[in-house]
Amino acid sequence: MAAAGLAGVLTGLSLILAFGPQNAFLLRQGMTGVHVWQLCLFCTLSDALLIAAGVAGFGALAAALPGLPAILTLGGAAFLAAYGLLRLNAARRGTYAGGAVTASGSLGSVLATAAALTWLNPHVYLDTMGLIGALATTFDNGADRAAFGTGAALASALFFFGTGYGARLLAPVMTSPRAWQALDSVIGVTMLALAAGLLLTLRAPV
Numbered sequence: 001m002a003a004a005g006l007a008g009v010l011t012g013l014s015l016i017l018a019f020g021p022q023n024a025f026l027l028r029q030g031m032t033g034v035h036v037w038q039l040c041l042f043c044t045l046s047d048a049l050l051i052a053a054g055v056a057g058f059g060a061l062a063a064a065l066p067g068l069p070a071i072l073t074l075g076g077a078a079f080l081a082a083y084g085l086l087r088l089n090a091a092r093r094g095t096y097a098g099g100a101v102t103a104s105g106s107l108g109s110v111l112a113t114a115a116a117l118t119w120l121n122p123h124v125y126l127d128t129m130g131l132i133g134a135l136a137t138t139f140d141n142g143a144d145r146a147a148f149g150t151g152a153a154l155a156s157a158l159f160f161f162g163t164g165y166g167a168r169l170l171a172p173v174m175t176s177p178r179a180w181q182a183l184d185s186v187i188g189v190t191m192l193a194l195a196a197g198l199l200l201t202l203r204a205p206v
Helices: 002-016 021-032 036-055 059-064 068-093 107-119 122-136 142-170 177-200
Strands: none
Touching (some): 002 142, 021 068, 036 122
């Protein structure tokens, strides 16, 4: 079980370290220091639920509903594009005071954004339900599969809380409105690029 758990931790870390929309939002929110604990907890619980579903064999649902990936892809691309444009607009307007954002959002709006960035991102399902679920099947018994899933969920928790609270270390760098404009510009362009990448996956092969 220990070996399976360690494999889960390493697998989870290798998948979650990629810079995606959820991570970008968590990093930005972490630097504001507002609703960080709740956001980290939400992201952790969401990943744990998705991983548990993958280990339990959720892949069968995707096989039974072949149109599901396309629906998730379209929804995710639309939201990423909208959020990317929102961040670019914020960077263009430069509405920052004293080197910080003028508003970090209510708890409800922060969690709603996190939910959309998490649950409307098809890559989340591919990673947690698809890849982790598939790797879990390589273990012969249920205890090892559970340990593997627990390890992957633990990796998510370590990453989310580490990123959310570690982002405050960047606060000394984010002391000017220009720094926040640069960050929002990078996030905005990244979101639009991810949205375009999702749409390209819908193109039928030539």
